[in-house]
Structure formats: C-alpha cells, structure tokens
Amino acid sequence: MSGRNYIGIIVFAFIILALSYINYFTAIASNYGDTLLKLIQASVIIMLAYLVNSLIENIIGKQVHDTKNRYTLRKVVSVIITLLAAGAIMIVFLKETTTLIVAYGILSAGVVITLQDVFRSFAGGIVILFSRTFQAGDRIQVGDCYGDVLDINYFHTTLMEIREWVDGDQYTGRILTMPNSFVLDSTVKNYTRDFSFIWDEVTIILSPESDWKKSRDIALQTTNSLIEDYVEHSKKELASMERKYMFTSYDVDTKIFLFVESDRIEMHLRYVVDTKQRRYVNDLLTQGLLDAFATEPDIIIGSISSIEITKMP
Structure with missing residues (x-):
C-alpha cells in the first residue's frame, strides 16, 4: 500500500x-x-x-x-x-x-x-462471455460500426474498423472501443461465427446483341476456377451448421441471374467467398472476366448508350 x-x-x-x-x-x-x-x-x-x-x-x-x-x-x-x-x-x-x-x-x-452505464457494460461483458455472441477474430456489425474484434474485456469491446470511406470491407486503420452494453439492446451481425463465408455478386452489363449464352458459360467457368476452394470449404461448414441449427443447406455453387432492360442485358453473378477476402476475389474475378471477354468479338461489355466507350477490342 x-x-x-x-x-x-x-x-x-x-x-x-x-x-x-x-x-x-x-x-x-x-x-x-x-x-x-x-x-x-x-x-x-x-x-x-x-x-x-x-x-x-x-x-x-x-x-x-x-x-x-x-x-x-x-x-x-x-x-x-x-x-x-x-x-x-x-x-x-x-x-x-x-x-x-x-x-x-x-x-x-x-x-x-x-453507475448504471458501468453496470450495464459489465452485464454485457458477462453475456458476451457466456453466450459467445462473438469472440476475438470475428467480423461483426453493430449499428453503423463494422470491424474485426481485437479484444473483449470486462467493460469494452475493441474493433479494427472496416468500411466507412474505404470500399470492399477493408480496414480504415481506426480502432473502435464500444461499451459492452450494446449487446443488451442492439442486433449483433456476425460475419464469421459458424460460417466464415458470404455470398457476393458481380454485375456484368452486356449490349443486347451480345451472345449472352456464351457470356454466361465463360463467366461460370472463370468464376468456378477461382473460387473452387471456397466452395468446398463452405459446403463443409454448412454441413456442420445443419447439426447445430434447424437449417436447410443452401446451394453454394456459382449462379447467374439474367435481367433484361431496353438497352442492355444484366448478368448478376452470385458466388461464395471468404468474408475477409471479398475485395481481393472480386478484383481477381473482374480481371479474369475482362480478359476472357476480350477475346470474344460477339460479346460486348456495356449498354447501347455506352457501346462506343466500353466495347472490348
């Protein structure tokens, strides 16, 4: 003393x-x-x-x-x-x-x-500890705050922030410290608990005269070659979730959904990806699709109003 x-x-x-x-x-x-x-x-x-x-x-x-x-x-x-x-x-x-x-x-x-705020934060810490709503390493969203959990202590949870002015779920460099009381009255969205993958989409705009069937086949082949490992691991995690939750497995295979407008054809490419690799895979996929479409003269990227600008050589 x-x-x-x-x-x-x-x-x-x-x-x-x-x-x-x-x-x-x-x-x-x-x-x-x-x-x-x-x-x-x-x-x-x-x-x-x-x-x-x-x-x-x-x-x-x-x-x-x-x-x-x-x-x-x-x-x-x-x-x-x-x-x-x-x-x-x-x-x-x-x-x-x-x-x-x-x-x-x-x-x-x-x-x-x-001291109600202090007691609420302490109670929230107890809830997090026993309910395992999230743990260190998880990616979560609380309100408008997104980030990876760095630390959980008696009264506060510390996050490495993502998003804000940065696109693609990447780090901003800011550290968020939130009182644990948020778990008592807010919805916690966990991106990685039990299932560490998410579904992402890429939208491809084609001119009306493009060969959309060939475009679809090329997009599926290019995407599947890039995300093969993600699909395999996501199927295993979904199988584990079936034993824990009342859950019917989703089909994690790559899908393409078409939408026709007056001046374009929209192809919405839906695929599964690791939560923390979203932007990286999106970039690889976009480059792969551009390279693949560039060799096809009957596939034109863009709408009628922008054909002269976006037509591939």
Whole structure:
C-alpha cells in the first residue's frame, strides 16, 4: 500500500482508540455510552472498508494493465465497498428493521442509477462471455460500426474498423472501443461465427446483341476456377451448421441471374467467398472476366448508350 493509505489507517485507528478511551475510562460513558459504542463500531467498519478497498486497488493495479479497465474496476470496487460499509453502519445505528430496509434500498438505488452505464457494460461483458455472441477474430456489425474484434474485456469491446470511406470491407486503420452494453439492446451481425463465408455478386452489363449464352458459360467457368476452394470449404461448414441449427443447406455453387432492360442485358453473378477476402476475389474475378471477354468479338461489355466507350477490342 502507498504511504497515503497507511496514514488513513493510522488516523482511523487513532479515532477508534480515542473513542474507546472516552467510553471505558471517563465519566462521559455513563451518559453517552450507547452512542460512543456505536461510533466505535462505525469507525471500525469504515477502517476495515478503507483497508479492503486499498488492498483490492493494489491488486487491480498489479494485475490489470489497461488504463481504462483499471480505472473502471477501481471505481466499481470502491462503490460496492462503500455501499456495503454504509449498509453496515445503518445496521449499527438503526434498530428498526423496516427503517433499515428502506434506507438501504434508497442508497442502493442511488448507486445503481449513478453507475448504471458501468453496470450495464459489465452485464454485457458477462453475456458476451457466456453466450459467445462473438469472440476475438470475428467480423461483426453493430449499428453503423463494422470491424474485426481485437479484444473483449470486462467493460469494452475493441474493433479494427472496416468500411466507412474505404470500399470492399477493408480496414480504415481506426480502432473502435464500444461499451459492452450494446449487446443488451442492439442486433449483433456476425460475419464469421459458424460460417466464415458470404455470398457476393458481380454485375456484368452486356449490349443486347451480345451472345449472352456464351457470356454466361465463360463467366461460370472463370468464376468456378477461382473460387473452387471456397466452395468446398463452405459446403463443409454448412454441413456442420445443419447439426447445430434447424437449417436447410443452401446451394453454394456459382449462379447467374439474367435481367433484361431496353438497352442492355444484366448478368448478376452470385458466388461464395471468404468474408475477409471479398475485395481481393472480386478484383481477381473482374480481371479474369475482362480478359476472357476480350477475346470474344460477339460479346460486348456495356449498354447501347455506352457501346462506343466500353466495347472490348
């Protein structure tokens, strides 16, 4: 303990000794003996609470290295010990049980209201720990916040942010620190829990006179050659999910859906990909499709209004 803590204990010990001397060795005790005894007991309670709080603060200071967590834990411990000490002092001074319960209830309610955010964050941490809503390494979304979970502690969850001004689910470089209370009243979208893949789409615009059947076959062949491993692993994870959830397996094979407009044909290429490789695979796939279509004179990328600009050589 620090020198300040030692001084505080010495002061309380001196007060206890002084009150004890007055109570047992002076004539004052005959008139105020009951009151003096209560003061001695209250002083002992305060000194014990001060001692316990100092010891726990020292332990927290040695074991908890994060500044925010250390401050929050010390604050919570101090409040709890103060609440217990105040309750014990009430027991000493208040003899009527009903009065004691009412006073203790009012004090407890005041403390809870004052520190409701702290208690909610701590409760949220307990929920995360036991429900395993997410864990370190998962990619999650909470409201407008997206990121990979870096750390989960008693009161806060730390994320490495993605999106915002950066496209393709890539990192922005910012660290997000969120109080764990969000898990109590917000929807947590987990991109990687139990199933670490997502479905992504690439839209291909063709001119109306393009050979759409050949385009479809080329797109399917190019895509399947790039994502073969993803399809295989995603099927295994889906099979595992069937044993855990009431779940009917989705078809993870690559699909193409056509949509015809007056001046174009839209091909929506749907494929499965690792959550954290989305932009990388999208780029590889786009390059592969452009290279494949470039050798086909009967496939024109673009709509009628943009044929002169986007027609492949």
